[in-house]
Amino acid sequence: MNREKGNKPEINTFGDLKKxxxxxxxxxxxxxxxxxxxxxxxxxxxxxxxxxxNSVIPQLEQAILSxxxxxxxxxxxxxxxxxxxxMVELLDEWIPEVAGSEIHDDPFAPISRHALETLREKGDQTxxxxxxxxxxxxxxxxxxxxxxxDLIGDVDPIKAANLKLSYADDRVIHFGMIPRANRCxxxxxxxxxxxxxxxxxxxxxxxxxxxxxxxxxxRLPLDVQFVFTANPExxxxxxxxxxxxxxxxxxxxxTHYPQDLETARRITAQEAARVPAQEKxxxxxxxxxxxxxxxSFEARKSEYVDRKSGVSARMSxxxxxxxxxxxxxxxxxxxxxxTVVRLSDFMGVLPxxxxxxxxxxxxxxxxxxxxxxxxxxxxxxxxxxxxxPEIKKLEHKDAETPYDSLIAWxxxxxxxxxxxxxxxxxxxxxxxxxxxxxxxxxxxxxDLEEESxxxxxxxxxxxxxxxxxxxxxxxxxxFRFRDLYGSYIxxx
Numbered sequence: 001m002n003r004e005k006g007n008k009p010e011i012n013t014f015g016d017l018k019k020x021x022x023x024x025x026x027x028x029x030x031x032x033x034x035x036x037x038x039x040x041x042x043x044x045x046x047x048x049x050x051x052x053x054n055s056v057i058p059q060l061e062q063a064i065l066s067x068x069x070x071x072x073x074x075x076x077x078x079x080x081x082x083x084x085x086x087m088v089e090l091l092d093e094w095i096p097e098v099a100g101s102e103i104h105d106d107p108f109a110p111i112s113r114h115a116l117e118t119l120r121e122k123g124d125q126t127x128x129x130x131x132x133x134x135x136x137x138x139x140x141x142x143x144x145x146x147x148x149x150d151l152i153g154d155v156d157p158i159k160a161a162n163l164k165l166s167y168a169d170d171r172v173i174h175f176g177m178i179p180r181a182n183r184c185x186x187x188x189x190x191x192x193x194x195x196x197x198x199x200x201x202x203x204x205x206x207x208x209x210x211x212x213x214x215x216x217x218x219r220l221p222l223d224v225q226f227v228f229t230a231n232p233e234x235x236x237x238x239x240x241x242x243x244x245x246x247x248x249x250x251x252x253x254x255t256h257y258p259q260d261l262e263t264a265r266r267i268t269a270q271e272a273a274r275v276p277a278q279e280k281x282x283x284x285x286x287x288x289x290x291x292x293x294x295x296s297f298e299a300r301k302s303e304y305v306d307r308k309s310g311v312s313a314r315m316s317x318x319x320x321x322x323x324x325x326x327x328x329x330x331x332x333x334x335x336x337x338x339t340v341v342r343l344s345d346f347m348g349v350l351p352x353x354x355x356x357x358x359x360x361x362x363x364x365x366x367x368x369x370x371x372x373x374x375x376x377x378x379x380x381x382x383x384x385x386x387x388x389p390e391i392k393k394l395e396h397k398d399a400e401t402p403y404d405s406l407i408a409w410x411x412x413x414x415x416x417x418x419x420x421x422x423x424x425x426x427x428x429x430x431x432x433x434x435x436x437x438x439x440x441x442x443x444x445x446x447d448l449e450e451e452s453x454x455x456x457x458x459x460x461x462x463x464x465x466x467x468x469x470x471x472x473x474x475x476x477x478x479f480r481f482r483d484l485y486g487s488y489i490x491x492x
Contacts (some may be wrong), residue, residue, distance in 0.1 A: 006093055007131050014107050015124030017096055024244070027091070027183055027225045028067040034090045035064050046086045048270065049079055051263040052255070057240040059253045068250025069226040070208060071191070071241075077312025077438070078255040080229040081139070084187045087227065092131040094239055095183065095363045097479040099127035102175055103182040103222075104136075111182070111220055113171060131183075138181040142194040148201045152176045177203060182222050191228040192240055199242045206248040231310075257300065257313065264293040267313055272320045272377030282327050285452035287383065287459060288341045294379035295353065302378070304363030315356035319349040334423050336421045342427065342450050343458040344418060344479055346376050377466055387456075388444050393469040402443075406436040406460075407469055410483040418458070419478035 011017050014330040025033070038045050039061070046057050060083060063070050072080040098105040105115035107128060118127050136335045140146070148154075156174035163171060178186060188194065205222060230241065230248065246252075258264040268289075299311040323341060326348025331339040353372040357363075363371050385391075389402050416430055431454050432438055441456050442446065448456055461481050465472035 005132050005134070008132075009094055009096075011096070012128055013124060014098075014119070014122075014126040017107060017128055017309050018124070022096065024096075024106050027185070028064075028222050030065055030092055031064050031087065031090045031225060034092065035061060039388055040088070043091065043155060045084060047089075049083060049086065050077070050266045050270075051258045051260075052083075056253060057254055059251070062154060063251035063253065066250060069228075069248065071228040071230060071246075071252045072255055073230050073232055073252055074255030075231060075257070075310025077310065077314050078257060079313070080255055081187065083255075084139075084185065084227040084229065085137060087185055087225070088133055088137045091136055091185075092134055094130045095133075095136075096128045096130055097183075099129040101129075103179045104131060104184065106183060106223070111222075121374065136184040137187070138177055138184055139187045140177055142190045142192075144193060144195060146194060146198055148176075148198060151178050152175055152201060153179060153204070166236045173337075178224065179220060179222060181224055183224075185225045187227045187229070190326045191230045196240075196242050199245045203244055203248065206245075218425060218466060239452065248329060257296075257310070258293075261290050261297075263295045264296065264313070264316060265289050268293065268316045268320050269393060271313075271317045273323075274324065278324045278328055281331060282324055283338070283340045283451060284324070285341060285449075285455040287387075287452060287455050288323070288343070290317060291343070291346070291383050291459075292323060292349070294382055295319065295349075295375050298356055298375045298378040298382065299353070302371070302375060303364075304366055304374070306360050306363075309333055309358035312356055315353060318356070319352040322349045322352045336423060339424055341455065343380070343455055343462055349376070361363040371385055377462070380459065380462045381466040384459060384466065388440075388460065388463065391464075391469065402440065403464060403469060406434070406440060407464070407483070409434060409436050410481065411485075413483075415480065415482035417475065417478055417480050421477060428454050437461070 009020075011020055035045055045061055046052070049057065060070070064087075067346055072083060074080055095104075096107055096112060098107050098118055100118070101110075101112060103114050103341075105112050105114050105117070106118065107126065110119055130159050142149070143211070152178040153173050155172050157172075159458040160172040190451065191199075205220075205224070206226065226249075228241075260268060293316055296311055296313070296316045299305050300307065300316070304313065323345055326345040327339055327341045329348075330345065350369060353375060355369040357368070357371070359366075359368060359371060366374070391401070416434070418427070418430060422430070434457070437457050437460060438453075440460060441453055461470060462472065464470040465481070469484060471484050473480045473482075
């Protein structure tokens with residue numbers, strides 16, 4: 001929608017348009033034929049949408065080929081509106097309309113009084129205007145206060161007074177959003193939130209093409225591609241889609257969240273806003289990117305989070321922005337010119353999590369902030385188990401594990417404090433002093449780049465704490481890691 005406009009056709013009259021051989025076509029044929037051209041050229045039909053290549057996009061393409069009105073059904077943050085907006089790219093770049101028309105009248109098939117009278121009076125000299133595809137997208141968020149007048153139209157008393165016309169004259173009608181979206185894509189977001197009586201008003205528009213405005217039966221064979229979006233839970237929570245309307249929607253397509261970390265990372269990298277200073281001065285280890293996405297995966301299966309509400313992909317996006325800002329703030333306070341993201345920086349993403357999750361009763365009892373911390377810790381455990389040997393809940397008393405020497409190091413020492421304000425050099429030095437930890441990383445992550453090693457080292461410490469092999473506590477400005485039993489005894 002934001003691509004540069006090509007040159008506008010230089011045809012300015014209806015006569016010249018006919019001489020050019022221009023063929024008009026309904027919008028659904030337009031979408032269908034342009035999609036076919038893209039598919040034949042092996043070009044992507046919905047560029048920049050990841051994770052739907054083998055599920056949603058094929059179904060959406062089928063619906064367009066079938067010339068259907070479409071309902072995208074899915075939880076929040078599943079790119080439903082984005083898909084609808086990308087459909088604009090399947091439209092012709094320019095289409096002609098009768099100049100001055102309120103409803104984009106096709107000069108070959110006019111429907112408004114203005115267009116009909118202009119063509120009757122001027123014929124081939126009728127002035128033609130050109131509409132770019134970026135202007136052929138209309139969107140309305142369905143809310144309980146939306147009226148028939150908003151969507152379809154109403155009698156305009158001011159127009160009646162100015163033109164000295166009676167209310168019985170169709171020229172006093174003020175068109176609503178849908179007639180103004182003639183020959184366009186019209187999206188109604190959160191359709192179940194639309195009152196039932198308003199949904200009923202859409203029946204004839206979708207099927208028969210005539211509408212009633214304040215008792216006027218107006219024949220308007222509108223040419224509109226409808227796309228609806230809905231949350232499946234809205235069917236019971238806030239409203240429902242009335243059955244006759246569902247019957248008139250040709251295809252209902254179920255959307256979903258990213259199914260793997262790589263796809264989730266792609267989405268976050270594409271959507272997250274990064275300022276140049278952050279781009280230049282802050283490096284993010286691959287493990288940190290994986291951990292960030294894993295938080296969303298943990299939230300979607302957490303007993304504390306309402307699964308029916310869903311966990312939007314926006315959570316990962318805003319969390320990533322917060323993560324960069326946390327690292328940037330630390331860098332600015334220490335006076336350094338660059339830094340690498342640390343695991344402790346993830347405490348800065350908690351506000352992005354708490355605002356994006358809906359809690360069940362148990363979650364409310366636990367508290368939003370605590371739940372957010374639990375999600376981070378669960379993500380750490382999952383990522384730890386992915387890259388390092390399993391820690392079994394039940395182990396033989398004398399069984400050797402890869403972590404024995406590391407745990408012994410903490411038993412024999414006073415542990416470490418990882419303060420938030422440590423310089424990068426000092427931070428690395430503290431972790432490198434733990435020789436068994438360095439050896440563990442080299443063994444299980446031999447290809448890890450040097451600058452990412454401290455993050456992996458801290459991941460191991462957090463992971464061991466998560467599996468109850470070490471103790472971790474938050475001190476005033478950092479984290480303290482101690483031997484599990486030693487710290488217990490010292491507290492007696």
